[in-house]
Amino acid sequence: xxxxxxxxxxxxxxxxxxxxxxxxxxxxxxxxxxxLLGVTSAFAQQDGLKPTTVAIDKTDTLWVLVAxxxxxxxxxxxxxxxxxxxxxxxxxxxxMHSFTMMGIVSVVWVxxxxxxSFGKTSNxxxxxxxxxxxxxxxxxxxxxxxxxxxxxxxxxxxxxxxMFAIITPALISGAIAERMKFGGYxxxxxxxxxxxxxxxxxxxxxxxxxxxxxxxxDFAGGTVVHLASGASALAxxxxxxxxxxxxxxxxxxxxxxxxxxxxxxxxxxxxxxFNAGSALAMNDIALSAFLATHLAAAAGMIGWLxxxxxxxxxxxxxxxxxxxxxxLVGITxxxxxxxxxxxxxxxxxxxxxxxxxxxxKIKLKFDDSLDVVGVHGIGGATGAILxxxxxxxxxxxxVADSLKSNHGRVGLVFTQVLGVLxxxxxxxxxxxxxxxxxxxxxxVRATSAEEDAGLDISLHGEAGYNL
Amino acid sequence: xxxxEAIIRMQRLEAVQxxxxxxxxxxxxxxxxxxxxxxxxxxxxxxxxxxxLSLTPRYKLEIVxxxxxxxxxxxxxxxxxxxxxxxxxxxxxxxxxEAVRIRTGERGDTALT
Numbered sequence: 001x002x003x004x005x006x007x008x009x010x011x012x013x014x015x016x017x018x019x020x021x022x023x024x025x026x027x028x029x030x031x032x033x034x035x036l037l038g039v040t041s042a043f044a045q046q047d048g049l050k051p052t053t054v055a056i057d058k059t060d061t062l063w064v065l066v067a068x069x070x071x072x073x074x075x076x077x078x079x080x081x082x083x084x085x086x087x088x089x090x091x092x093x094x095x096m097h098s099f100t101m102m103g104i105v106s107v108v109w110v111x112x113x114x115x116x117s118f119g120k121t122s123n124x125x126x127x128x129x130x131x132x133x134x135x136x137x138x139x140x141x142x143x144x145x146x147x148x149x150x151x152x153x154x155x156x157x158x159x160x161x162x163m164f165a166i167i168t169p170a171l172i173s174g175a176i177a178e179r180m181k182f183g184g185y186x187x188x189x190x191x192x193x194x195x196x197x198x199x200x201x202x203x204x205x206x207x208x209x210x211x212x213x214x215x216x217x218d219f220a221g222g223t224v225v226h227l228a229s230g231a232s233a234l235a236x237x238x239x240x241x242x243x244x245x246x247x248x249x250x251x252x253x254x255x256x257x258x259x260x261x262x263x264x265x266x267x268x269x270x271x272x273x274f275n276a277g278s279a280l281a282m283n284d285i286a287l288s289a290f291l292a293t294h295l296a297a298a299a300g301m302i303g304w305l306x307x308x309x310x311x312x313x314x315x316x317x318x319x320x321x322x323x324x325x326x327x328l329v330g331i332t333x334x335x336x337x338x339x340x341x342x343x344x345x346x347x348x349x350x351x352x353x354x355x356x357x358x359x360x361k362i363k364l365k366f367d368d369s370l371d372v373v374g375v376h377g378i379g380g381a382t383g384a385i386l387x388x389x390x391x392x393x394x395x396x397x398x399v400a401d402s403l404k405s406n407h408g409r410v411g412l413v414f415t416q417v418l419g420v421l422x423x424x425x426x427x428x429x430x431x432x433x434x435x436x437x438x439x440x441x442x443x444v445r446a447t448s449a450e451e452d453a454g455l456d457i458s459l460h461g462e463a464g465y466n467l
Numbered sequence: 468x469x470x471x472e473a474i475i476r477m478q479r480l481e482a483v484q485x486x487x488x489x490x491x492x493x494x495x496x497x498x499x500x501x502x503x504x505x506x507x508x509x510x511x512x513x514x515x516x517x518x519x520l521s522l523t524p525r526y527k528l529e530i531v532x533x534x535x536x537x538x539x540x541x542x543x544x545x546x547x548x549x550x551x552x553x554x555x556x557x558x559x560x561x562x563x564x565e566a567v568r569i570r571t572g573e574r575g576d577t578a579l580t
Contacts, residue, residue: 085513251511252518253518253520308515311515312512312515316512316513316514359515374514
């Protein structure tokens with residue numbers, strides 16, 4: 001649904017013979033009563049009984065509600081995924097980075113950033129203030145700016161989008177793990193949610209956004225979530241500097257990779273909601289997205305493990321976890337636009353690519369602690385471009401519109417590249433400036449003594465393991 | 468009285484315990500330790516980043532025996548703890564000043580058994 005005209009105009013059930021279906025389906029009966037109550041507009045005249053706008057559909061709404069819960073699950077899953085990879089003295093501080101986003105961003109989203117992301121925009125860059133403090137978000141009628149209107153209330157759309165806003169800054173935290181001051185992290189991510197996430201979400205997903213208007217395809221957030229967090233992660237870890245342990249050549253060993261595997265498994269489950277939920281309806285596109293997502297995770301794991309075996313000699317459990325996440329990142333922008341085989345291809349390619357991309361940090365000497373750049377940055381950018389190459393109008397009719405508005409396949413790929421460059425550059429520069437600003441206000445870097453003792457005891461006064 | 472300190476591979480502990488029981492040696496203190504010797508470290512690979520841990524895990528056994536038992540204990544440990552690979556460990560002996568059984572206050576050789 002995030003591309004053009006993705007919200008289905010007509011329901012299958014209401015298709016050719018609406019009257020017959022109306023009589024036998026309880027769900028449709030509800031729909032009729034809603035129509036009679038005038039909650040949404042009724043039947044168009046020229047088409048006889050065929051509706052041009054669709055009323056709220058309870059099945060669609062329920063699916064997006066369930067998907068929202070699944071996406072919420074991804075943030076604690078990310079906490080586990082990241083938590084297992086750091087040294088034991090930093091597990092709590094690392095998990096806190098994800099958990100605090102569930103607190104801060106949820107509130108900021110309703111108070112301010114939903115409006116900045118999805119409020120009516122006249123300039124295509126930032127939304128207005130109409131939904132400030134949660135005002136004006138209907139729990140009954142659809143989000144008003146899509147054409148045609150969706151079949152779910154604006155309220156559940158806002159909640160679903162909230163879960164994306166939560167996990168995105170949490171993804172960045174992997175790059176700054178084991179060395180960032182907590183107050184600095186809180187200030188940085190709050191500013192990031194307002195000044196980076198909200199504009200980018202507006203560009204790509206707001207029906208008035210400039211990238212949306214160009215027909216850029218990003219089904220579930222390859223650019224908004226993964227590329228934005230990956231590029232910001234690069235800026236943040238460069239601005240923050242390397243962990244002191246790296247200069248001392250201390251081995252930095254993960255404290256518990258079983259935790260990481262559990263997190264990766266839960267991310268896989270949650271990601272089904274992330275991508276298939278992004279259809280914003282329980283329809284064929286949701287099912288395509290489900291299948292594509294699952295296959296890409298599977299193929300991503302296979303791709304990473306094969307590369308690891310060939311290049312380093314041993315297939316690792318961390319490689320399996322990383323590969324499936326890379327596959328999921330790669331398929332995110334493409335999920336509702338591609339057939340099963342292209343999904344497998346994307347998973348295999350991105351999974352293999354990221355296996356090597358995580359080595360870039362060693363050559364270029366930036367300390368991306370948990371490989372956010374290598375997986376989300378590179379994987380997100382690659383997936384976004386591959387979406388332009390592999391998106392199929394047979395899977396999703398809106399691809400035809402995007403191809404048309406971009407004058408063909410090459411134009412579409414160009415628009416995808418433009419989206420990648422614009423989002424990547426904006427997130428990178430913006431995040432770098434935000435870290436510098438945060439540095440002036442609260443400071444961003446833990447002291448040498450705090451880093452040595454571990455952030456858990458020195459910043460939070462507790463230990464993850466008292467075994 | 469002599470204190471025997473043996474550093475052995477972790478997977479040989481049960482065999483050493485059995486051999487000591489054969490010799491009627493009933494007391495022993497075991498500690499998990501890390502150390503280095505001729506064996507190379509263990510290489511870990513995480514997402515392609517390789518770390519070699521030069522300290523490898525072993526058990527340290529501390530056994531205090533009567534002087535006439537020393538050679539038999541050394542022979543037994545040497546036999547059962549050996550795999551033939553580098554890293555099988557070492558045995559050290561120390562003359563012991565005193566031994567006291569805390570429960571009874573017995574001292575010297577009588578405190579050992």
